Amino acid sequence: MTNSDRTPFFTPVLIAGSLILMTGFAIRASFGVFQIPIAEEFGWLRSDFSLAIAVQNLAWGIGQPIFGAIAEKFGDRRAIILGALTYALGLVLSSYATSPGEHQLLEILVGFGVAGTGFGVILAMVGRAASEEHRSLTLGVATAAGSMGQVIGAPIAEYLLGFMNWSGVFVVFAVVIIAALMLVPFLRAPRMASKAELEESMSEILGKAFRDPSFTLIFLGFFSCGYQLAFVTAHFPAFVTEACSAIAPTSNLAALGITTTSRLGAVAISLVGLANIAGTILAGYLGKTFVRKYLLAIIYTGRTIVAGAFILLPMTPVTVLIFSGAMGFLWLATVPLTSGLIGYIYGMRYMGTLYGIVFFSHQIGSFLGVWLGGKLFDIYGNYNAVWWVGVGVGAFSAIISLPIKEVPLRNRVAA
Numbered sequence: 001m002t003n004s005d006r007t008p009f010f011t012p013v014l015i016a017g018s019l020i021l022m023t024g025f026a027i028r029a030s031f032g033v034f035q036i037p038i039a040e041e042f043g044w045l046r047s048d049f050s051l052a053i054a055v056q057n058l059a060w061g062i063g064q065p066i067f068g069a070i071a072e073k074f075g076d077r078r079a080i081i082l083g084a085l086t087y088a089l090g091l092v093l094s095s096y097a098t099s100p101g102e103h104q105l106l107e108i109l110v111g112f113g114v115a116g117t118g119f120g121v122i123l124a125m126v127g128r129a130a131s132e133e134h135r136s137l138t139l140g141v142a143t144a145a146g147s148m149g150q151v152i153g154a155p156i157a158e159y160l161l162g163f164m165n166w167s168g169v170f171v172v173f174a175v176v177i178i179a180a181l182m183l184v185p186f187l188r189a190p191r192m193a194s195k196a197e198l199e200e201s202m203s204e205i206l207g208k209a210f211r212d213p214s215f216t217l218i219f220l221g222f223f224s225c226g227y228q229l230a231f232v233t234a235h236f237p238a239f240v241t242e243a244c245s246a247i248a249p250t251s252n253l254a255a256l257g258i259t260t261t262s263r264l265g266a267v268a269i270s271l272v273g274l275a276n277i278a279g280t281i282l283a284g285y286l287g288k289t290f291v292r293k294y295l296l297a298i299i300y301t302g303r304t305i306v307a308g309a310f311i312l313l314p315m316t317p318v319t320v321l322i323f324s325g326a327m328g329f330l331w332l333a334t335v336p337l338t339s340g341l342i343g344y345i346y347g348m349r350y351m352g353t354l355y356g357i358v359f360f361s362h363q364i365g366s367f368l369g370v371w372l373g374g375k376l377f378d379i380y381g382n383y384n385a386v387w388w389v390g391v392g393v394g395a396f397s398a399i400i401s402l403p404i405k406e407v408p409l410r411n412r413v414a415a
Helices: 012-029 029-043 046-074 076-094 101-118 119-127 133-162 165-188 195-199 202-211 212-242 261-286 290-310 319-329 332-347 353-380 383-400 409-414
Strands: none
Touching: 012 029, 012 101, 012 119, 029 046, 029 119, 029 133, 029 165, 029 212, 029 261, 029 409, 046 076, 046 101, 046 212, 046 353, 076 101, 076 119, 076 165, 076 353, 101 119, 119 133, 119 202, 119 353, 133 165, 133 261, 133 332, 195 319, 202 332, 202 353, 212 261, 212 290, 212 332, 212 353, 212 383, 261 290, 261 319, 261 332, 290 319, 290 332, 290 383, 332 353, 353 383
8 A cells, every 4th residue: 555545635733724824814914905094093104104014024034944943953843833822912012003114013013923833844744744745735725825815914904094093903913813823733744754854954954955056045935935926915905995996885706895995905915815815825736737837937927917907007996806816816726836846856855844934035025025015116206117027037036047947856866
């Protein structure tokens, strides 16, 4: 009997890990909804809270390899518990922040919390618990669960803002992420690695990866993914609220309950997440059969075309929803392919740490996408410049994905 015969697809690790990802990402994806309420309460510039979200993304990137190493040294579940507690502490303290500096400082804790409950730790667990046959699709399903969090996060935040101040919503979210720890007992992932991988130290595999040009290309390519995703998550609700034409009371959108551009912005973020569920699962499925680097190049090219077309066309409620669906289909589709590529080339033993390092590039892009969005908006009064930068870096990532050598490093060394 083969390992793939013995290992079911829907393991407890996949189910529990997916639910934790969904919870953490629901909270993280809602931060764009707080842009206008917080700025209006304190009279801040758009760049002030944008920088706080940017710091959160950068801290997430710095924390990802750290939590990956903690998981591989002390255990996955301990890393997740530490991450959730840090997440909750950051949210509660942020609810009392009254100055831009306080928010920006405390978002470091939130960012580290996202890292401890996010992709780096949980995808590594899910990947190890899956058979080689199921691994790519399993990573896609877990990533799609994060997207489901995006579907529900922004509307829930907007709904709660109708009953309480933004600070109260932060406290509610802190309670929710602590409650997610009830799933931790189900996270028991085996160490599915070859004997040779188990004998390698972390420093040895890191040294091999850093000397491999393909690792550098993967690292650089992930930058645009972070830039585009973070910019849209943090600024798109405000962008739509301010720049989109009014919704006619007699329109079909109004009949669906979308009566304001503010509501349209929140729904757009949800639609991105909803479309991404299908796109990410499809990417994971295709990653079982097709060359991953070519799939990555196709996704980055698709994002470039969709973003360019959207900014060139007149913005209407309909084009907003079309863009959200198209971009959403490509949204996190890079994650199962990138994480699967790392596991395939460098092995599963230290996948969490290696993916965390690559993810740092993603979060550098996230920092710049969020911060530049606010900064350039304050300078020019619109998002056009930062949007076109996103189009350019997307094209760059598509090109540099092509030279990646998609061959296990051990096979290349042996040859």
